[in-house]
Amino acid sequence: MAMRKEAVPVVAVMLMLVVLAPGKARAACEVTQLAVCASAILGGTKPSGECCGNLRAQQGCFCQYVKDPNYGHYVNSPHARETLQTCGIALPHC
Template structure:
């Protein structure tokens, strides 16, 4: 059952990030959809992939904006998200 809950959490994160990608196309620069490759690390605490870290670095200036958005802020502000950012060598932003 725990695995099912984890899968549902990953799907939820990916859906929220997909919605964010659509919104970002209008806003320019920031594209939370690029963080979908980080969904497993953010929801499970597993080590982030090189692609995840690369995308996090590209979106580093947008992390506070994402954290403040009620649609996906809880994912960005989660302990595993902080762990993922730190594992990629990116300073955890103070928003």
């Protein structure tokens, strides 16, 4: 349960950043689509099929997220790397 309480502020911040982001960035990369991966990325739980599907759809955005100070530490975390591997997605090389 504690993990869920931690995930809520993270998801809220992600949503605010996407809403405030310029239109062009929002059209290409929707970080809100990764909210379903919060428990896997933050807590190391097994990612859902929806999470893996959304990660696949957002693959082209990974390097953008890595370079963003708001998301980089999540993308580079051990749990995020485990999540990508579990979903069969190659780790980004940025």
